[in-house]
Amino acid sequence: MSNDTEAEALRLDAAEPGHRHLFHVPPADGGRYPEAAYLAGNSLGLQPRATRDELLADLDAWSRLGVEGHLAAERPWLPYHELLTAPAARLVGALPTETVVMNSLTVNLHLLMVSFYRPAGERTRIVIEDSAFPSDSYAVRSQARFHGLDPDTTVVRLTPRPGEDTLRTEDVTGYLAAEGHTVALVLLGGVNYLTGELMDIPAITAAARAAGAVVGWDLAHAAGNVPLSLHDWDVDFAAWCSYKYLNSGPGALAGVFVHERHHGDATLPRFEGWWSTAAATRFQMAPVSRPPATVEAWQISNPPIFAMGPVRTSLELFDSVGMPALRARSLRLTGYLERLLDEVTADRPLRVITPREPRRRGCQLSVRIGAGSANELTRRLRHEHGVIADAREPDVVRFAPVPLYSTYHDCWRVAEALAATVPGVAR
Numbered sequence: 001m002s003n004d005t006e007a008e009a010l011r012l013d014a015a016e017p018g019h020r021h022l023f024h025v026p027p028a029d030g031g032r033y034p035e036a037a038y039l040a041g042n043s044l045g046l047q048p049r050a051t052r053d054e055l056l057a058d059l060d061a062w063s064r065l066g067v068e069g070h071l072a073a074e075r076p077w078l079p080y081h082e083l084l085t086a087p088a089a090r091l092v093g094a095l096p097t098e099t100v101v102m103n104s105l106t107v108n109l110h111l112l113m114v115s116f117y118r119p120a121g122e123r124t125r126i127v128i129e130d131s132a133f134p135s136d137s138y139a140v141r142s143q144a145r146f147h148g149l150d151p152d153t154t155v156v157r158l159t160p161r162p163g164e165d166t167l168r169t170e171d172v173t174g175y176l177a178a179e180g181h182t183v184a185l186v187l188l189g190g191v192n193y194l195t196g197e198l199m200d201i202p203a204i205t206a207a208a209r210a211a212g213a214v215v216g217w218d219l220a221h222a223a224g225n226v227p228l229s230l231h232d233w234d235v236d237f238a239a240w241c242s243y244k245y246l247n248s249g250p251g252a253l254a255g256v257f258v259h260e261r262h263h264g265d266a267t268l269p270r271f272e273g274w275w276s277t278a279a280a281t282r283f284q285m286a287p288v289s290r291p292p293a294t295v296e297a298w299q300i301s302n303p304p305i306f307a308m309g310p311v312r313t314s315l316e317l318f319d320s321v322g323m324p325a326l327r328a329r330s331l332r333l334t335g336y337l338e339r340l341l342d343e344v345t346a347d348r349p350l351r352v353i354t355p356r357e358p359r360r361r362g363c364q365l366s367v368r369i370g371a372g373s374a375n376e377l378t379r380r381l382r383h384e385h386g387v388i389a390d391a392r393e394p395d396v397v398r399f400a401p402v403p404l405y406s407t408y409h410d411c412w413r414v415a416e417a418l419a420a421t422v423p424g425v426a427r
């Protein structure tokens with residue numbers, strides 16, 4: 001890569017600085033720049049600078065107030081989770097009554113499947129993508145077993161066509177048109193963790209619902225990455241984690257969406273605890289719950305306040321910048337990285353497998369390597385160039401220029417590091 005392109009990257013950054021100053025960027029572990037080029041926000045987002053102080057303020061309330069903090073803290077703990085509801089709803093295009101932050105992602109998927117996976121008669125199948133994140137695969141297989149069904153025949157794994165890397169929308173809708181009468185649940189990743197493909201959520205949701213199936217989305221790689229309109233798209237349910245694009249820290253609390261048409265439906269099975277009953281009835285100590293007609297009926301336990309703080313801080317940041325502005329920057333950054341990767345991959349055993357159309361992807365670009373190990377390549381990128389990406393064995397390396405804190409210069413460093421690390425082949 002030439003110095004000209006580096007100068008261009010620096011010019012672009014000067015013209016469009018983004019919000020990097022709001023984050024802690026790790027130091028580089030090699031190479032000639034002090035800060036890492038951090039392209040792994042699709043795995044774990046960086047820490048917002050505001051998080052520590054906000055968390056300390058919540059801890060101070062505990063030290064000063066003890067149990068009184070439930071009502072007397074500056075941000076009282078009893079209704080604390082409500083502070084997260086409206087910004088989370090805005091992020092995913094939902095009504096506040098449809099969104100709640102609780103638990104972790106796979107736990108939430110299970111709690112939602114308690115309600116929304118109800119195999120009956122010949123309608124027993126669960127449709128996932130073959131490249132679903134393993135946790136989802138394990139979750140749906142265990143749900144099938146829980147219902148006394150054989151996971152090998154109950155779980156259908158949709159694969160791309162021969163020679164293709166990603167699913168076409170028609171691959172999903174075609175299956176639903178042909179086999180929909182056997183499908184109880186469609187559970188797909190909104191953005192696929194491996195390929196970075198953004199599925200056509202509204203089209204697939206409509207096809208699944210037309211086939212009489214329930215449709216849920218794992219939005220781990222979509223929330224905070226791409227604009228979402230879950231309510232208008234008529235999605236039945238969705239869940240997402242907050243430690244990737246939502247920058248809320250390792251294992252951070254997750255989000256849940258349940259469409260309002262399911263609220264208050266007493267026929268839906270649901271697991272309950274004291275947080276499932278309406279807030280006004282919570283301390284009446286009654287033996288029978290009175291769940292609200294909102295998604296909060298899916299809550300079970302009282303929420304961990306110190307885990308909620310970082311999610312609140314992050315959601316406030318998303319609110320202040322706004323998804324439309326982030327998506328616009330994301331399209332520019334990822335398009336820029338794609339152009340640089342096109343140059344590097346042209347004469348190397350590397351291939352971008354993420355769809356080329358910007359509307360079919362978020363910020364992540366996945367590169368399939370034709371030789372060597374993905375782990376070894378990311379190790380070298382990190383230690384020789386200070387570029388942090390992640391490997392999905394055996395042969396995929398993922399790069400996510402995150403619009404909040406990644407820069408054009410980070411993208412340039414990725415391309416330069418790949419060019420220096422992977423030998424070219426003569427053409």
Ligand SMILES: Cc1ncc(COP(=O)(O)O)c(C=O)c1O
Pocket residue numbers: 104105106107133135136189193218220221241251
């Ligand atoms: C798409 C997807 N689903 C599920 C999970 C698992 O999430 P958790 O461990 O938070 O349940 C991940 C984790 O990276 C993921 O990427």
